[in-house]
Structure formats: structure tokens, C-alpha cells
Amino acid sequence: MNEYKIINNYLLFKQKFTDTSGVSFRGADIQENKPGEHKLITDVHPFFTEDEATWKRIALLLEGVKKSNITHLYSPDRIVRSRDNTLLIFPYLKGRTLEQVMDDSQKRDVPVNFDLAFSIVMAIADQLDVGSTIVVSGKKSFHGFLTPDNIIVDFDGNIFLKNYGIAPFLEQNEKVYREIEMKYGAWLAPEFLRKEKISASSDIYHLGYIIYRMLTGKYFSQTAGEDFDSKFSNLSFSHFMPTTSKDYITHLINFFKKTLNPDPMKRFNNIREFKDYIANYFEIEELSSVTFNLSYFMNSLYARDMQEEEREMARELEYVIPEPEPEEAAAAESGGSSEIVEQILSGLDDSDRSRSKWLLPVIIGALLVAVGLGFYFISQANKAKVETQQVQASLKQELESYKKQLDQEFETKMKAIEQRTAETAEEKKAQEEEIRKAREQREELLRRERERLAKIEQEEEAEEAEAEKKRLEAEQAKRAEQAKIDEAAEAKRREEEAARKLEESINAKIAAGEPLEMKYVTTPPRKTGGDDPYSSRTLRKLFKDRSVTVTSEILVDEKGTVSRVRFKGDVEAEAKLELSQILASWSFSPARRGATPVKVWMEVPLKFE
Known part of the structure; x- marks a missing residue:
């Protein structure tokens, strides 16, 4: 569109x-x-x-x-x-x-x-x-x-x-x-x-x-200096x-x-x-x-133009303004790593995984759109054929009506000319000349109408032939695109099956309690309990009348317990001690890779105002 x-x-x-x-x-x-x-x-x-x-x-x-x-x-x-x-x-x-x-x-x-x-x-x-x-x-x-x-x-x-x-x-x-x-x-x-x-x-x-x-x-x-009256002499x-x-x-x-x-x-x-x-x-x-x-x-x-304008206006009112594409969030958590697991995970071909996850659905979607367009062109070709026949019939009727109107107008003019009294030979000659020209004018207009009708019929026939050609091409394209969709769907199924087996193989090699980067876990840890740092009197007193953000990292083990705490940047010793005790009280549902619970470092930013 x-x-x-x-x-x-x-x-x-x-x-x-x-x-x-x-x-x-x-x-x-x-x-x-x-x-x-x-x-x-x-x-x-x-x-x-x-x-x-x-x-x-x-x-x-x-x-x-x-x-x-x-x-x-x-x-x-x-x-x-x-x-x-x-x-x-x-x-x-x-x-x-x-x-x-x-x-x-x-x-x-x-x-x-x-x-x-x-x-x-x-x-x-x-x-x-x-x-x-x-x-x-x-x-x-x-x-x-x-x-x-x-x-x-x-x-x-x-x-x-x-x-x-x-x-x-x-x-x-x-x-x-x-x-x-x-x-x-x-x-x-x-x-x-x-x-x-x-x-x-x-x-x-x-x-x-x-x-x-x-x-x-x-x-x-x-032009300047040109005689005005002479403009109308010839x-x-x-x-x-x-x-x-x-x-x-x-x-x-x-x-x-x-x-x-x-x-x-x-x-x-x-x-x-x-x-x-x-x-x-x-x-x-x-x-x-x-x-x-x-x-x-x-x-x-403008008979044909009017028909086309109606179709254009109908299509325009069907238009939907596309939504702006949302920005992709790119946030990868950092933390501890295991050399053994890192080697296993690096064995995954990221481009293959990405292709399996995104490219095939996009291809299939595009092919479905193409098939949809094929149906659209076929239906439009059939619609154009009907519309062509309707326009052609309408134009013929209008042109026939116009011919009758011309006949009536010329008959009226001829009678008016013939009823005038022509006494001298010169007046009679002028009258005969006027009648002759009126007849010539009528014949000329009728000739133009016949030519125009013939031209319209040729154009309509050409349009109908072109529509039929597009219909056949669209049907052939539809069959070809359907074959591509089937092929792409089968390829997607094979890719997903291979990815599933690879995932199972990797998960089987990861032991419970293995430290893993956040980006590799399938289920991140979820907080289930622990003290509220914003309720600490010590922290409120330390950060009174200040706006401070303290960023810490905690290691959540395979049992959901916080086993280690570390801080980023300069943090006051008293604040570190208080926060370490509060964060150590937190409990989580453990992070998992597949069904295996693992250790993971996660970042905890806390803002005090």
C-alpha cells in the first residue's frame, strides 16, 4: 500500500x-x-x-x-x-x-x-x-x-x-x-x-x-506597441x-x-x-x-477518470497509518562466568540461532503477504472485468443519447434557418451555405463521436485483456509462492528441531550450582523475601538531604540464597555494612538453565532521595 x-x-x-x-x-x-x-x-x-x-x-x-x-x-x-x-x-x-x-x-x-x-x-x-x-x-x-x-x-x-x-x-x-x-x-x-x-x-x-x-x-x-484592433482581423x-x-x-x-x-x-x-x-x-x-x-x-x-477516482478514494479510506516501530531493548546482564560453561555456550552458532528464531518467520510472513497479494490481484482482475463491462455499457448509452440530442439540435437549427425569409439571390446563397455548413458540422460531430466510441471500446478491451493476463500471472505466482511457504515451513520445523536437541545437549552438560551469565539463563531469579533497604534508619540518616544511587551486585546461588555482595563505585563503609546485611537477608527462587538451578550475578540499583 x-x-x-x-x-x-x-x-x-x-x-x-x-x-x-x-x-x-x-x-x-x-x-x-x-x-x-x-x-x-x-x-x-x-x-x-x-x-x-x-x-x-x-x-x-x-x-x-x-x-x-x-x-x-x-x-x-x-x-x-x-x-x-x-x-x-x-x-x-x-x-x-x-x-x-x-x-x-x-x-x-x-x-x-x-x-x-x-x-x-x-x-x-x-x-x-x-x-x-x-x-x-x-x-x-x-x-x-x-x-x-x-x-x-x-x-x-x-x-x-x-x-x-x-x-x-x-x-x-x-x-x-x-x-x-x-x-x-x-x-x-x-x-x-x-x-x-x-x-x-x-x-x-x-x-x-x-x-x-x-x-x-x-x-x-x-505585445507593447501592437495595434489592439488588428488582433481580431483574422x-x-x-x-x-x-x-x-x-x-x-x-x-x-x-x-x-x-x-x-x-x-x-x-x-x-x-x-x-x-x-x-x-x-x-x-x-x-x-x-x-x-x-x-x-x-x-x-x-x-471524464467518464473513465470518474470511475478510477472512485476506486482511488475507496482505497485511500482503507489506509491505516503504520505504528512507529518500538526500539529494541538491548540490555545484557554482566556477572561471574564459568570457563567450562562459557566454552559450551560459545559452541552455539549465534547467527544460526538468530536465523532460526527470526529469519524464517519473517520469510514465511513475507510469502504469506505475497500470496495475499496474488489473491488480491486475481479478485481485482475479476472486479475490473465487471467494471469494464459496466462502464462500456454506460458510455454506449450516454453516447447514443448524445447522438439523439445532436439530431434534435440540428433539426431545430435547420428549421430555424429554412423559416427565414430569403429574398435576394445573395441571401438565398448565404442561407444555403449556412445549411450546408450546419449539416457538415453535424456529420463531423457524429464522426468524432463514433471514433471516440471505437477508441473507448478498444481501450476497454485492451484493459480487460491486460487484467486477464495479470490474473493468470497472479495465479501462477500464487502457486509458486505457496510452494515456497511450504518449503520455508518445513525448513523452520527442521531448524527448531535441531535447536531443541542442541538446547537439551547443552542443558545436560550444566551441573546444578554452576555459575552462569544472566544472558544464558532461561528462567531469571525472582525475589521472594528479605528486608527493605528504604526502611533502614541507618541508611536514611546517612543519605539525609542527598540524592544517592548505590549500585550493588549480588550472587544468587542455586538455592536462591544471596551468598556474596559487591558494590560498584565509592560507597561509604557504614552504608556498605548496612546494605550487605540487608541484601544478604534477601531470598529468591533460583535462576535456571532449562530445569537445572544455577548461580547468577544480578545487579541491584538502589536510589535514596
Whole structure:
């Protein structure tokens, strides 16, 4: 199982994305050595928190946004600070940033069409409209850094704005400014790059930038001295436009000019004006059902990813944090020795004894784990086969539904075009051209859908074949590992039998009363009686107002009697005499090697305070 990073009592499972405030992970808090529910955890960029005044303002703003209870302004439930890290703890959203959606849309050839693109920015604009009801220092709030990595789209088609309102506090810090400029470059509003004050107009710039990226597949940029109007003289789009009408193109170019203009005063005056322009000049069919259509698009784009994410999250919640390994106690008692016994004991091969005692169980344990993994892979292969069939059936059903929807949409468009009155030859020709392009667009989208379905089926079949291959390999490995376990168990049995016979042989050579080191006895002596040294008036008087530790060694004979006493270090004569008498009164159950009672030296530390 994977080992996960732990920060401030939170497990970090998988990095999801990086945005303005930091690096975001899927994670969970730790509850009784196991993960709790999933969270989105943002590890804040250090350059935000280095300046305490800047971070304090940001933290207050984030808490204020949270208290506003505006659902789609994505705010942290908790802010956790330590000496090394600052974490923002959010409720977990299953989805992607808009930046990831746009990139994956291009890579997987699943384009965002005109209607959906405008529906998305209208939905974002709605959230900005609601967010502006939050008043900061007597002024309406705004986002300020409405870059696509700060916009999250969940798999249900909902849109959330992350890091809302923190931008005004960032532009005041020179180091933060440099880091932001380095990260985003042309994505930033021109006024920010000019180190001018940002405003709600900066959000309008970013909305225009997002539309430009989705429709053209390119990043908008303007170099110093470049004519702004000329940027739109030869626009090309990444997929079919809904119409080739000259008025439509003119309105679209004007839209870009009123959002991407480097002069904030020449943009739309506010979000309301921005939304009205879209509603008045573009026939957006999806505005009334943007959540449904965006959900459908996300499911088409990420169907397989969603299945895999569910499996990953289930595995993550099964994770158990390993306990720290306890330190091995290494304490060998020293004392008298017998030359004869020492020679016998030295005949034992310590490495063989250690191997017999520890190595074989470890090997067997490892082999059992391997067999367990074999069962796991086999069950996972069978599970993957069923899941593959389920996903494949689900995708086919969704794609068929999408085809029907396309047919209905194109039929509606064709009727709308045919119902228009075309009087002049030029108008009739334009109408025929529009119908031809609409049909071509329909055929092109259907072709892409068929190709995508074929590709998915091939991938699913390949995955199923790979799962079957792993299953067969796992079965073969399981049989091999079981044979190794049986062999290791037999070897362990032989080792234990040999060790038992050697132990019996050694014990037979040890006579009763033989002096032996403590490390060689099988049963250590146990105290059964004797005087209490801490009750001695003589010792209490001698050690009054002092903290003294007296370490003595006693020889316990085969009858459990203390036959000799000796002291370590300098001990006062009177204390030695008193302690010797007390220790001599002690009685023990004798130490034994096997069944044979032996003599043994043992250490007795006594602390007086």
C-alpha cells in the first residue's frame, strides 16, 4: 500500500492542481490512526505567509467569505498554521479546474462548443454578481484573479470560484507580485502587469480571456506597441461556429474588444452589462440548462477518470497509518562466568540461532503477504472485468443519447434557418451555405463521436485483456509462492528441531550450582523475601538531604540464597555494612538453565532521595 505524506495531522493522498494560493491535494484528517472524510487541502505558497501582515489580511478575507454562506464561493472550513506550513482545508469537490477542463478538451478532442462556452462564462458571471454583495471596506468585492485554475467545475456541472477576493491584498506586496507574474504571465489583466490598481473590470478581462481560449484554442496576448484592433482581423476558431452571419462575427469581435481591451475604461462597465450583451447578441440555447449540459460534457470528457477516482478514494479510506516501530531493548546482564560453561555456550552458532528464531518467520510472513497479494490481484482482475463491462455499457448509452440530442439540435437549427425569409439571390446563397455548413458540422460531430466510441471500446478491451493476463500471472505466482511457504515451513520445523536437541545437549552438560551469565539463563531469579533497604534508619540518616544511587551486585546461588555482595563505585563503609546485611537477608527462587538451578550475578540499583 502507498505511503502518504502527513502534514499537521492531515494525510495528503494525491496532488490535484496548483492555483493562486498554493498546491492543492486530495487528503483527509487523521482520526484514530485512520483517515476521516476526504478534503481538498491547499498547502499555501510560502511567499504568501512570509509577510505576516499580508497573510493576516488574506486570512480575514477568507473567513469573511466563508461567513457569507455563498455556496459557490469555494471557501476553506479551516485554516491550519504551523511553523513550516499553512493549510487551507476545504470540503472535497469531485471535479477539475477549468484550466484542466480546457487542456483535456483539446487533448482528447472533445471541444467546448460555442453555446457551452458562453454558458460557462455566464454561470461564472452569475457567481461574481452574487459575490459582489460582500462589501469590503465599504466597497463591493470582486475576484481579481479569475484565472482558470481558480475556477472549479464539479462532475455535476456546478461551478465554484476559489480564492475569491484575495487579489487586492496581493498586489501590495512586491515579492508576491513577482511570483504571481512569473506563474501567470499573459493570463493576468494588463493593469496588474502595469502595477496599476485592479478592479471588478479585471474580472471582465479574465472572462473574455476564457472565452477566447475556449473558442480559438489559443492564448490571447498583446505585445507593447501592437495595434489592439488588428488582433481580431483574422480570427480562426477551433470548431464550427453556430452561424457564418456577418452580424454574428461583428458582435463576437466587439465582445472581445469590450472584454480584452488593455484599457479598463473601454471594457464593459460591469458584470450586468457583460451578461446583457451575451443575451442580446448571441442565441445561446444552453443558458437555461447550463448545469445539466455542463454535467453531460464533464461526464463525456471524464467518464473513465470518474470511475478510477472512485476506486482511488475507496482505497485511500482503507489506509491505516503504520505504528512507529518500538526500539529494541538491548540490555545484557554482566556477572561471574564459568570457563567450562562459557566454552559450551560459545559452541552455539549465534547467527544460526538468530536465523532460526527470526529469519524464517519473517520469510514465511513475507510469502504469506505475497500470496495475499496474488489473491488480491486475481479478485481485482475479476472486479475490473465487471467494471469494464459496466462502464462500456454506460458510455454506449450516454453516447447514443448524445447522438439523439445532436439530431434534435440540428433539426431545430435547420428549421430555424429554412423559416427565414430569403429574398435576394445573395441571401438565398448565404442561407444555403449556412445549411450546408450546419449539416457538415453535424456529420463531423457524429464522426468524432463514433471514433471516440471505437477508441473507448478498444481501450476497454485492451484493459480487460491486460487484467486477464495479470490474473493468470497472479495465479501462477500464487502457486509458486505457496510452494515456497511450504518449503520455508518445513525448513523452520527442521531448524527448531535441531535447536531443541542442541538446547537439551547443552542443558545436560550444566551441573546444578554452576555459575552462569544472566544472558544464558532461561528462567531469571525472582525475589521472594528479605528486608527493605528504604526502611533502614541507618541508611536514611546517612543519605539525609542527598540524592544517592548505590549500585550493588549480588550472587544468587542455586538455592536462591544471596551468598556474596559487591558494590560498584565509592560507597561509604557504614552504608556498605548496612546494605550487605540487608541484601544478604534477601531470598529468591533460583535462576535456571532449562530445569537445572544455577548461580547468577544480578545487579541491584538502589536510589535514596
